[in-house]
Amino acid sequence: MAKIALLIGVSEYEPGFNSLPAAVKDVEAMHRVLVHPDMGGFAEADITVLKNPQKYEMENAIYELFANRKKDDLLLLYFSGHGITDQLGQFYLATRSTRKDQAKQLIDVTAVAASLLHQKMSNSRCDQQIVILDCCFSGAFAKGMNAKSDGTVNIQTQLGGKGRAVLASSTSTQYSFEHKDSGFSIYTNYLVEGIQQGKADGDSDGWISVDELHEYASDRVKTYCLDCDIDPPMTPEIYAVKEGYKIHIAKAPIVDVKLRYRQEAKNRLIQGKFSRPAVRILKTRQVELGLSEDEAEAILKELVRPYREYKEVLIEALDEEGYPLSEAAQNDLKDYQQILGLRDEDIAPIEEEVRVIASQQKATTSPSVSNSEPLQIPPTPLEKGDFECVPSELGDCSVNENTEELLVEKGSIAPVPPFLRGARGDRTFEFEVATLSIVKKGWFGEKVTYEINRSRKRAEFFAEDLGNGITLEMIAIPGGTFPMGSPENEPERNEYEGPQHTVTIQPFFMGKFTVTQAQWRVVASFPKVKIDLDPDPSNFKGANRPVECVSWYDAVEFCERLSRKTGQRYQLPSEAEWEYACRAGTDTPFHFGETISTELANYNGNYTYASSPKGTYREQTTDVGSFSANAFGLYDMHGNVWEWCADQWHDSYDGAPIDGSEWATDNDNASRLLRGGSWDFNPRDCRCAYRFRRTPGYGSDFIGFRVVISPV
Template sequence: MGQPALTLFFSYSHKDEPLRDELEKHLKILEREKIISNWHDHKILLGEEWDHQIDDNLRKADIILLLISADFIASEYCWDIEIKVAMERHNAGEVVVIPVILRPVNWKNAPFGKLQFLPKDAAPITSWKNQDEAFLNVSQGIQRSATDLMTKRQQKEQEAKKKASLNQYHQKVQELVINGQISFAAQLILKDLQTEVGLSDIEVETIETAVLKPYQDYQKNLDKYKKAFTHYAAQQYPLTQAAIDDLKQLETYYKLQPSDLEKIVIEFEQQQSENRFFFDIITVNSRGEEISRTTGTAEYFKETLGNNFILEMVSIPGGSFWMGTDNPEIERLCKQYDTDWFRNEKPQHQVTVSLFFMGKYPITQKQWQAIAVLDKVNIDLNPNPSHFTGDNRPVECVNWYEAVEFCQRLSRETGKDYQLPSEAQWEYACRSVNSYQLSVISEELAIEEWNQKYNLPFYRGETITTDLANYDGNYVYADEPKGQYRQETTPVGQFSPNAFGLYDMHGNVWQWCLDDYHANYQGAPRDGSAWTSSDNDTTKILRGGSCNYIPNACRCAFRNLYGLPRDYLSNVGVRVVCAPPRTF
């Protein structure tokens, strides 16, 4: 059978030697077949310690035959030593004990009384009419037990071998896993080991899954922490003490390593640096003289479509502001320009705007072309509509419907929700009360205080000059000198941005808004949303002024109400916004 023969120990009384010898003859065939190997005290060699040899072989035997007779039961040695050891080993599952009834005797209450006896029906061998049949019955029973025992032993050996192979593979996987990953080289090594130790694909997959699970569970918990960190950091960074305390609870609960948490912070700060740009913020007085120049910074992301389309979207922090123009200023403007036009900028009302992203520049002609050649959503787009041509000039001569189509195509291609800005979003972004943003939100300033602190006509300050924006420099707004009248658009980004990092919010091209025309702000939304109706053909709002308009029209609050949605004008362009992705 390919494995060592089982050791069979005869426990008997010397007075039963003739019967033992006879049984040994009947078991000879099992010896020749290498199923069993007999041992009894006659095999003790001269010079060997008798009791030591018996005890040693008794404790090493696989099968112990108890040859039962009155003399066997009467033997002190058999009863106190051999039967005791045999039953102890039997109860421990270490040996098979087979009582063989040689001669009639009362054995019912013996320690081995509940075992299965031989010959059949526990009939003593000497009581059989044909003792050869009795010995045959005994030898066949022993053979069955030996075969069964060898099968179990073989199974155990196979199980032990399998366990050793599994342990070997498990240990090797643990050695090769780095940061919860099994590299390509490690996979090759493990494949060789799998073949060597004979494991199935399911077995190795189970081991690898078990080894990797703690790493994966830890990583999932680390990702939860990162998600929470990103959530809090998006609200304010550096983190507030309350946010730090909350994150500390997660660190303790998930048993996270400080070194891993440090990596999250470093990654976040690097990403902030990579997704951030710096610029000069220039402020002027009423004479157009520079009175301050500070360094601003803004977060942004790049939208790329793989067709030379790159769109930079700047993060505009949420906040509250007073939209429109205060009554004294409106009256001054109406008197100065002899028109009631400016009354459409009233009543001044508080609006709360949520975080959103806005195009760093007006849409350029190159960007327009990249989207115009894509499949339409509703209407066709002319790839080259502009009067003043140039890849980096703002696209113009596009009507409101085409601007909406551009946003719809961009949304379809990116999976984000791109739109034209609402009037509130546009004015909020234009004013860019950046360095005071937190105080604007937290102080909830009254309208008079807000106007005094922040309600300037331009994001530059009290006026603008043609060194800071592209408009008709033949006209002035305050005390600044006249400037250049370029009579055409200029490439986007030629002039310094506002405090949010947005370029060309004053002049160059008018910018479509999503809102419908309303003569004033009575009933206007307070949440920054667009004020629309069910009639898409109604007049739309334009903001920002243009290269051929006077500086007054470039003010943050100025509303151009002559934007018929089907109009094509050489001074009307597009700027887009989108909602931020969810961080938690």
């Protein structure tokens, strides 16, 4: 894959246009970060820089950028200068020779039409295209700052397309300005800062994607405009089509390791608490970044502090007034919440905890007793080294294993899952693994014979207590690299199973079984997040049978309710995570071998695959775990029910993520992925690589799901 960039800056113009000294400086700054090996990683020879070009130079360079490129190349076009519209509202990029007529209307043949750029982008084979426009649309001045032209234009309409991301410094009716201190345009100043200082790496994965860069620069631009009284303020926008917003534009250099650690910790903080897997991840990141335990603990305390302070003020208010609070006190609390920067969903669990305790104490207090007694809220430990992920407490989350073991011993928390760490012998289980081998091929009409060999393995897990005696067992899946998709010589392969490509998966947890009807019923009783859930949707009834007749939306709601209840980040697996977990280190069509048998999975046994004999057609689901597990300890990865994945459907793996992440588009109604086959489908559909799709609102008695906890 090549990374090619065209950087254009136009500072000098014909009469009728303001000069823009910052534009050429913008190009130089973008060049520095893109060519840096620890940032953009573009080769010097693959970056074309044009300063104050003529029209033919710009058009020729645009042609060269998009022509004769490979599908997996990454193309980037950056422009800083005047943007302008003609009488019909068509958008143009101004060159140094662009002119206006006596009526002050654009002479369009002197500028580069956006339609030309659109045409070249559409004709290019390259699926990864980024356009950054630091310009606006009419000549104007504001407080001594040069503005970059004027007009109204729909950039998404004129520059949209497959696999593209367009970043604009302002909306179609706003101006873009120069930064008064840096000498760059405001928008470019923060684009460069976000890359150069690694601040735009919002998820702390070491990469800066297009949407992360936009989000960082947009926030900083808006703040700057407010500080400088620029009215109306610039509002940078992003227009992404399909996976365009996920394109990695640069690596994130580790400039401030404390900031990197803080960003990652902030992303993993849920309602003032860190989940157990999150704590393990943060401990690993602390070591990788070279932070001391004291430094890491100080950062985590800072993040949790607003939640703690809100809880303390709420308790003080209740001590003073009793429950319920007066309207004035509630209004004051609302103002304090805003000062602390907390959302309503952040404080909801705090208020509920305190409300319940206050109500209980009020109910047990005699009317004759004075109301001046302080509210008895369970203390939240703040001693150094406290490891706090207890649902009823809000505090620090650092890693002291003695504290951790003490909390486990006291029954405050479930035993810690072995996330990103070595084995913990007390949290393993033994299971049976089966492999199927063909003994005799069956030449010239002879019957094919095969044998099933069984062995024992062990795996790590933790059990999530859902209540009512129901648990959810989550298996630790080790990270690794695997070839995703099917090889071209695999029997009954479909073209949308390719091209086969290498994917790297981080360690994660996956449900030992598909979600059962008993588990579904419990979680369906948890508080609603977005949509209602039918507590008993399944056609084939049975507490230990998989829940079915659930849509993708239902499965997502289940995950969100479970996440809020437990503090863990439950979600549907990405398609890559699912296939990696299904294969469990194998490269055959099924995790147990080259073919399949109804002795090993529940599918339509009236059909065969790769010379396998016919078998039993059960015509319904079976209890989860009725057959042998794969080498990771996961059951029913082949057959029984199709399993929803997080991803949206794509016709091939061209442009697919290689880091195991979800592959989404900007179309919320796009079909979603299903994997694994079912009781009513042919054996070929049960293969590790087979891909199936349905609309997200679809549900049937052959569709279920299982959940994961992923590090990303």
